[in-house]
Amino acid sequence: MVGKNEKAPRVGPGASERCRRGPTQSQYDSAERWHSGRLRKQIIAAIWKKRIGPTRSSGHGWFQSRAAVPPLGTFRPEHPLPIMKSAALQWRTRKAGLTIDAPIMSNSLLLKKPWKGPHKVTRMFAAFICIGSLLLGQAAPQPRVESNVLYGMYSGLALLMDVYYPEKPNGYGVIFISGSGWRAPQEYNAEPLKQGGQAQLYGPRLTAAGYTVFSISHRAAPRFRYPAQVEDAQRAVRFVRHNAARFNIRADRIGAVGGSSGGHLVESLGVLDGAGIKDDPDPVNRQSAKVQCVVARAAPADLARMTVAEFMGMSPPDPKVRNTVEDRAYRQASPLYHVSPNSAPILLIHGDADKSVPFEQSEMMEKALRAAGVPTSLLRIPGGGHGPTFPGATNPPDYMGEMVRWLDRYLKQQTG
Numbered sequence: 138m139v140g141k142n143e144k145a146p147r148v149g150p151g152a153s154e155r156c157r158r159g160p161t162q163s164q165y166d167s168a169e170r171w172h173s174g175r176l177r178k179q180i181i182a183a184i185w186k187k188r189i190g191p192t193r194s195s196g197h198g199w200f201q202s203r204a205a206v207p208p209l210g211t212f213r214p215e216h217p218l219p220i221m222k223s224a225a226l227q228w229r230t231r232k233a234g235l236t237i238d239a240p241i242m243s244n245s246l247l248l249k250k251p252w253k254g255p256h257k258v259t260r261m262f263a264a265f266i267c268i269g270s271l272l273l274g275q276a277a278p279q280p281r282v283e284s285n286v287l288y289g290m291y292s293g294l295a296l297l298m299d300v301y302y303p304e305k306p307n308g309y310g311v312i313f314i315s316g317s318g319w320r321a322p323q324e325y326n327a328e329p330l331k332q333g334g335q336a337q338l339y340g341p342r343l344t345a346a347g348y349t350v351f352s353i354s355h356r357a358a359p360r361f362r363y364p365a366q367v368e369d370a371q372r373a374v375r376f377v378r379h380n381a382a383r384f385n386i387r388a389d390r391i392g393a394v395g396g397s398s399g400g401h402l403v404e405s406l407g408v409l410d411g412a413g414i415k416d417d418p419d420p421v422n423r424q425s426a427k428v429q430c431v432v433a434r435a436a437p438a439d440l441a442r443m444t445v446a447e448f449m450g451m452s453p454p455d456p457k458v459r460n461t462v463e464d465r466a467y468r469q470a471s472p473l474y475h476v477s478p479n480s481a482p483i484l485l486i487h488g489d490a491d492k493s494v495p496f497e498q499s500e501m502m503e504k505a506l507r508a509a510g511v512p513t514s515l516l517r518i519p520g521g522g523h524g525p526t527f528p529g530a531t532n533p534p535d536y537m538g539e540m541v542r543w544l545d546r547y548l549k550q551q552t553g
Contacts (some may be wrong), residue, residue, distance in 0.1 A: 280304070280344035284332070288376035289369070289421070291356065296369055298353040298376075299331045300384065301340045307347030309548055310377055310386035312370070312406070312428065313339060314353055316397025316435070316525070319366050319448040321357035330354040335396060335525045339537070343394070346541045349386050351377055355402075362450035363470050370402040371411055371426035378424045392430040392548045394540065396525055397494060398448075400436025404472035404502070407431035407481035430548040431483040432540045435494045435523055438473040438502040443494070476505040482512035484543040486536050488521020490529055512547060 280301040289296040315335040321327055336352040343350045355369035374391060381388035395403035411426030437443050441464075446452055449470060454463035468474045483506060487499040499515055506513035516539055521527030527536070 280341055280350075286351075288353070289372045291365075291369070294356070296354065296356075296372065297329065297331060298351050298373060299336065301336075301344050301350035301352065303344035303347050303349060305347055306349055306385055307549070308385065308387055309347070309390055309392065309544070310349045310351060310381070310384060311343055311392040311394055311544065311548075312351050312353065312373055312377065312403065313343070314355070314370060314393070314395035314399030314402050316395070316399045317357065319358050319363075319398045319401075319445075323360065330357070335399075338525055339394065339540075342537045342541065343544075346545070348392070348544065349384055351384075358447045363448055363466075366398075366402060366448075367405050367409075367470075370406055371409075372421070374406060374411070374426045374428060375413070375421050375424040379421045389429075390548055391428050392432070392544050393428040394432040394434075394544075395436070396434035397436070397523065400433035401438070401440075401472065403428070403431050404433045404436050404438065404483065405475070407483055408472050408475040408477070410479075427481070429481050430544055431481050432486065432543055433483060433499075433502075434486045434525070434536075435488065435491055436472070436485070436499065436502070437494050438471060438498045438505075440471045441467040442498070473502055473505055476502075476509050476511065478509050478511065480506065480509060480511045482543070482547040484539065485513065485515045486518065486539070487515065488518040488523065488527045488530060490520050491523045493523035514543070 280303055283300040283302065285297045286300055287295055288298050313336055315330050315333050317330050317333075321330060331352045331354040336350075340350045340352060351373065353370070353373045355373075356365040374393075377384065377386070377391060378388045393403035393406045395401075406426065406428045407430075409427070413423040413425050415423060417423050437445070440449065441453055441456070444453075449466060451463055451466060454461055454467055458464070483502070485499040485503055487494075487496050489496045496517075503513050503515040516534060516536060518527045518530050518533050518536065521530035521533060527533055
């Protein structure tokens, strides 16, 4: 299965319980570095001088948020961890372009620590520490996100996208499709594809370059099979194009970025005709679903050489027998067999140690695109495995930078 484990690490509900079991050795080390820092000393001195009131928690201690902020100072795992409550705070740090707008200290953990400083830790002190940790972990401003934008309804099922707005828009939009193996868990609490770790990893890099990003969820196996996922990706393009004025982007120049199964879908958007359906009662469906530029990471191009029976709803074709039902279906679903001189420019990024989607898949796609005279490039990631960050790669190139440069070159070019 392609891309089933493609999720960036997240702090889950079990984070509190892990904290209750005590800090790890790496946390001790991080705490020690902070404890000896100049900023910590300045904050302590300022608070001690102003004599701001104590927290509701008994004793003294240091603040640790749920957002993976490391504990400060030297802690002991056996110490109790009382819960500290306080009012919601809003902090704006203009220089870093970061907005923290949340109950920063709500349901946070206060870890006790024996030390020889002031015996009272204040809410203000906790907030400063939280802000400092976030600033250290975020070098670039985070984009504004409009969540759960409805781009279509299929038999009463809502199709949703999240829109990432850049601080300085360049007037171009990019469809983003995360890898998932074309499937999704069937539980009610399953995380939507559109807001997974891949979108949070690639989205800020694209918005920093000025692109408005549309991260989509689509119908998924095992409940839905091909061509549902392709149809939803096309619907998303049509919706964005129809509402280009609303999103302040050009309707005639839309790009697409995706990885793994999402890479297959964005390649399909770049090679399929995608003509609008004339006289359709829904004006969105009258729009073209063709994109003008594609960046595909570890994308399956020839599905007959992959194990994708769940997605296709049938076994792969016998390579020795042509023109069977399976052969026709797999060819129809494979971007490789739709390449033409009208295909969009496609940048292929692939790890050469990928065991889920073999590197040869991108090699075949590159060869077909070059034969058709379509601008293309294959960026090889030495030692890179399957995943959004190419695990195992040795000295990987700046693949995100190449992604942005490809979009800048081929999406922004003027049509004749």
